Amino acid sequence: MSAQTRLVQDFAVPQIEFALVSKKYQRLIIDNLNFAVAKGEFLSIIGPSGCGKSTVLKLISGLATATSGSILVDGMTPENARETISFIFQDPTLLPWRTVRANAVLGLELERMPKEKREIRVDSLLELVGLSHMSRAYPRELSGGMKMRLSIARALVTGPRLLLMDEPFAALDEMTRDRMNEELLRLRDELKWTVAFVTHSVSEAVFLSTRILVLAPSPGRIHADLPVNLPNPRTAELRATLEFEQTVTAVSRILRGARSA
Ligand SMILES: Nc1ncnc2c1ncn2[C@@H]1O[C@H](COP(=O)(O)OP(=O)(O)OP(=O)(O)O)[C@@H](O)[C@H]1O
Ligand SMILES: [Mg+2]
Numbered sequence: 001m002s003a004q005t006r007l008v009q010d011f012a013v014p015q016i017e018f019a020l021v022s023k024k025y026q027r028l029i030i031d032n033l034n035f036a037v038a039k040g041e042f043l044s045i046i047g048p049s050g051c052g053k054s055t056v057l058k059l060i061s062g063l064a065t066a067t068s069g070s071i072l073v074d075g076m077t078p079e080n081a082r083e084t085i086s087f088i089f090q091d092p093t094l095l096p097w098r099t100v101r102a103n104a105v106l107g108l109e110l111e112r113m114p115k116e117k118r119e120i121r122v123d124s125l126l127e128l129v130g131l132s133h134m135s136r137a138y139p140r141e142l143s144g145g146m147k148m149r150l151s152i153a154r155a156l157v158t159g160p161r162l163l164l165m166d167e168p169f170a171a172l173d174e175m176t177r178d179r180m181n182e183e184l185l186r187l188r189d190e191l192k193w194t195v196a197f198v199t200h201s202v203s204e205a206v207f208l209s210t211r212i213l214v215l216a217p218s219p220g221r222i223h224a225d226l227p228v229n230l231p232n233p234r235t236a237e238l239r240a241t242l243e244f245e246q247t248v249t250a251v252s253r254i255l256r257g258a259r260s261a
């Protein structure tokens with residue numbers, strides 16, 4: 001098989017595939033969700049509070065199991081795909097008694113990677129997220145943006161191919177959030193993950209995504225599946241363009257429609 005054929009086949013397996021997926025707790029939360037995410041896509045999921053966005057990420061990661069239907073990640077069950085996936089939450093949940101470096105290295109300690117190899121990997125990751133100069137500091141000494149960078153470094157340390165992010169920048173001020181968005185895209189260009197990203201900010205979703213899934217509530221279902229055809233690479237200047245503003249307005253209107261759907 002040629003490298004080209006292998007590449008085509010590799011891309012042909014979707015990174016995430018939901019077929020008729022429903023999730024019930026006391027009541028039906030997710031109803032018959034069907035969608036596939038190709039490798040390299042940046043998918044944002046938006047929708048009213050309680051419509052099931054976090055539940056969708058939990059289902060992808062295997063933290064929750066579907067009541068019916070099938071979920072494949074990289075062609076495997078979520079349980080078997082665990083090594084492929086990293087989950088980043090809104091709350092960085094850093095270990096306060098460990099330094100920045102020791103927090104970042106945690107995933108590799110759990111994997112029992114040899115110390116020397118581990119040190120090199122962590123050094124280059126801290127460099128990548130701009131935290132080398134803080135490696136001996138403790139979480140309490142970090143700003144909100146730095147804590148989130150550390151949380152990202154910790155998630156990247158095991159070399160995931162799929163990143164799940166649940167409102168990771170919601171607690172940050174707008175300027176820091178914008179900067180984190182730009183940094184996230186820069187890292188993604190370098191490390192080539194597929195991303196499923198949950199946010200309440202339409203402009204954040206538009207800036208980051210190749211595609212936006214809008215969920216309607218009660219029960220959670222797909223209201224709209226929107227490609228975002230803005231130029232790449234996305235830079236800070238994009239936010240000031242008419243094209244960006246018009247896209248945000250259009251997506252906001254569709255989101256309002258989902259609330260009353
Ligand atoms: N473990 C659970 N047990 C029972 N109900 C749950 C559980 N997890 C979520 N739910 C319910 O499922 C629904 C969807 O929750 P989910 O957290 O996925 O919503 P969301 O879209 O992420 O909301 P938000 O925007 O507020 O974060 C809610 O009604 C919630 O109460
Ligand atoms: Mg949520």
